[in-house]
Amino acid sequence: MPLSPTELAKLLELLAQTQNHELNCEQCLALVAEFAESQLAGQSVAANLQAVQQHLAVCGECREEYEALREALISMRENGPDE
Amino acid sequence: MNRDNATWRQQLAQHDAGALADLRATLMRNLRRGLAGRPRADDSFLEDCAQESLLRVLDKLDQFHGRSQFTTWATALAMRVAFGELRRSRWKDVSLSDLTADDDQAAPDVAGDGAAPDVQLQQRDLAAALLASIQHDLTARQRTALVAELKGMPQDEIARQLGSTRNALYKLTHDARKKLRERLEAAGFTADDLVSDAGK
Ligand SMILES: [Zn+2]
Numbered sequence: 657m658p659l660s661p662t663e664l665a666k667l668l669e670l671l672a673q674t675q676n677h678e679l680n681c682e683q684c685l686a687l688v689a690e691f692a693e694s695q696l697a698g699q700s701v702a703a704n705l706q707a708v709q710q711h712l713a714v715c716g717e718c719r720e721e722y723e724a725l726r727e728a729l730i731s732m733r734e735n736g737p738d739e
Numbered sequence: 740m741n742r743d744n745a746t747w748r749q750q751l752a753q754h755d756a757g758a759l760a761d762l763r764a765t766l767m768r769n770l771r772r773g774l775a776g777r778p779r780a781d782d783s784f785l786e787d788c789a790q791e792s793l794l795r796v797l798d799k800l801d802q803f804h805g806r807s808q809f810t811t812w813a814t815a816l817a818m819r820v821a822f823g824e825l826r827r828s829r830w831k832d833v834s835l836s837d838l839t840a841d842d843d844q845a846a847p848d849v850a851g852d853g854a855a856p857d858v859q860l861q862q863r864d865l866a867a868a869l870l871a872s873i874q875h876d877l878t879a880r881q882r883t884a885l886v887a888e889l890k891g892m893p894q895d896e897i898a899r900q901l902g903s904t905r906n907a908l909y910k911l912t913h914d915a916r917k918k919l920r921e922r923l924e925a926a927g928f929t930a931d932d933l934v935s936d937a938g939k
Binding site: 658659663664666667668669670671672676678680681682685686687688689690692693708714717720721722724727728729731732734 | 742768769770772773774775782800806807811812814815816818819821822826840857864866869870873885886889890894905906909910913916917919920923930934
């Protein structure tokens with residue numbers, strides 16, 4: 657079970673962000689569109705979306721997908737839906 | 740054509756050809772934007788993903804509750820499909836047992852050479868406590884799953900090789916994180932110790 661220093665540091669960061677109750681990836685996906693739109697609108701994180709923010713902090717895969725979604729939405733806003 | 744959420748839902752539920760074509764085009768465009776610059780994300784890959792995503796959207800149509808733009812929701816599903824494909828192709832030949840082969844490990848120097856001596860010492864204690872807890876407080880299955888995740892193996896692939904589901908895997912590694920955190924706190928490390936470590 658060899659872990660590199662980078663992997664150990666990543667684990668410590670994960671542990672620092674860990675909560676007793678977390679959304680899983682499927683639950684996060686169901687809410688991430690609403691979260692992305694509210695973030696792009698510059699709104700503060702609504703109570704029902706705080707769990708999404710927390711999940712994105714501990715789940716690299718959902719975070720990667722969220723960032724791509726965000727890129728797509730920003731680009732759509734700048735170029736219009738039909739570019 | 741611009742549609743509101745209700746129109747999208749209604750037309751897609753009826754498999755309206757125009758709505759299907761428009762949604763496919765929108766997903767294709769958004770996938771191209773979201774995956775720009777990724778190796779392997781060429782047009783034929785994106786077209787396959789757009790098609791697969793379209794089916795996924797139709798399948799989950801009744802799970803859309805109108806709390807965002809319909810196309811944002813559909814794009815989120817498409818990103819899951821596309822990144823799932825990219826990860827699968829990159830990791831399909833890696834075996835979980837090779838990746839997480841058991842091996843005793845001394846605590847590595849997580850603090851790096853630049854840290855002050857007392858900080859280095861504390862970091863080394865923390866790393867040692869963490870490694871001990873991984874060995875002794877986690878089940879073999881929790882350990883395998885958590886280590887594989889830290890090494891970047893996709894959750895779908897770990898779940899597949901463990902004969903589990905992605906939701907069950909999430910619970911497994913979440914329980915493991917909670918247990919490790921609890922043990923570190925019991926050993927006197929505070930949440931702050933973990934945070935300041937992560938930033939260094
Ligand atoms: Zn996730």
